[in-house]
Amino acid sequence: MKTYIQNFKKYRFLLTELVKKDVKLKYRRSKLGIFWTLLEPILTTIVLTIVFGGFRGKSDPTFPVYILSGRLLFSFFSGGTKAAARSIRTNSSMMRKVYVPKYMYPLATILSNFVIFLISLIVLVGASIIMPININWHVFLAVVPLTVMFFITLGTGMILATAEVFFRDLEYLWGVITTLIMYCSGIFYKIEDMGQAKRTTSMLQTIMDWNPVYAVIKNFRCCVYLGVAMDYRALFYSCIVAVVLTVIGIYVFFKKQDEFILNL
Template sequence: MINHRFFANFKKYRFLLFELIKKNLTVKYKDSVLGVLWSLINPALSSLVLAFVFGFFFANSIENFVIYVLIGYITYHFFASATKGAMNSIRGGASILKKIYVPKYIYPLSITLTEIVNYLISMIVLAIFMIVTACPFSIYNLLAILPIILLCFFAFGCGLILASIYVFFRDIKYLYNVFTQLLMYGSAIFYDISTRVPDQYKMFFNLNPVYCAISNFRDTILYAKFPNLYLLEYQAITALIVVVVGLIVFYKTQNKFILHL
């Protein structure tokens, strides 16, 4: 049972959390000339490459293919980056954790929040591309926040579980890299399941919370309509379950971390 002490030190250590987020945002591109501008350039270039490569196969059947791919890519990339970063966060903070007491959940939380910031920066790229491609803005665009928030909680829960496992089982890193590659192709980033996937297999996409977030994101941006309530409910349920399980697993194992770092 998780008690209130798990969160009790949050206020006391919030300065450390903000410093970790700041460090995470700056250290990634510290030796580059453009610095944090790469947070804008990376999703734009990656999406353009995907749109160019797969455009020959799918562009004719998908309206505004560039925006379609961009939404899928930045959403998938957020989840993959947040969970991979959180997985390595405890081991990455070993030098501090071995010396002083710090609430250990601060580390995976800081990674998740850092990637949320990067995700929000990617929204600037999305807005620019919408203007360039003449994709109309609508009031429904604001509803994109719903699947995004649910995905953020889901990513945090997954990050807690992965961080706990990685301390004891290093091979999970390589297994998870393979999984995220499969996830990219299973999240319909550059194709439409309504025309490319047989009906009997579509249910498997709807069981993928990342795809659910991407699909609802596209509904609000590309198609100017309310998100699919079934997918939202499924996202909410899976996010709640994964966060609770993640907190329990992390809380039950955190006292043993120091023995394996």
């Protein structure tokens, strides 16, 4: 354990360099640079608001913020896990020549996605100011769901990174699964709107209750959108999932990491 910590300290600079590289390079080649991070969610939110706001039929001036808060958080989850899954393979040439603790690659990938996500939260701040949102001190509690989401993404990312070394087509499968998770995460609809009596609604409700990503999004919205206390059942559940996923992720990764090079 002690040697692990020492090793981490030695390579801490590498971690910051890798994160910096990802963030820098992501936007270097585009003229709009980092503004893409801001522009992209604005545009998609406009589209989603027009489409799904029309479906709802009710006029709700705060609905864009509702969509934005869910979408930003979800895109961190899906982007982070997908990038982490690929991280071992994209860095395989490096891995074959220099010894570096291997967890650096998925960790750096997820951290850089997290940084980009935090930057994109500026959009949410802007939208909350423009639109009539009830903002109070609960906003500061948003740190909690963000942290939980980080660890859910980290754990899932580590598991996927390990699995993808051995099964390359997992990438496509995971793409399908994330889409499925997206539809069950209440990003552009409110489950309350869906007509209580229908059987499909109650089924969706059950799925969403067990969806840890939705649990985090729900609590995030409590903090930044509704300005009320968090749902403690959802908080408790998502925390447990985050811890379990992270532990499994680290365990699987460390158990299999010596075989990576043989399979790349």
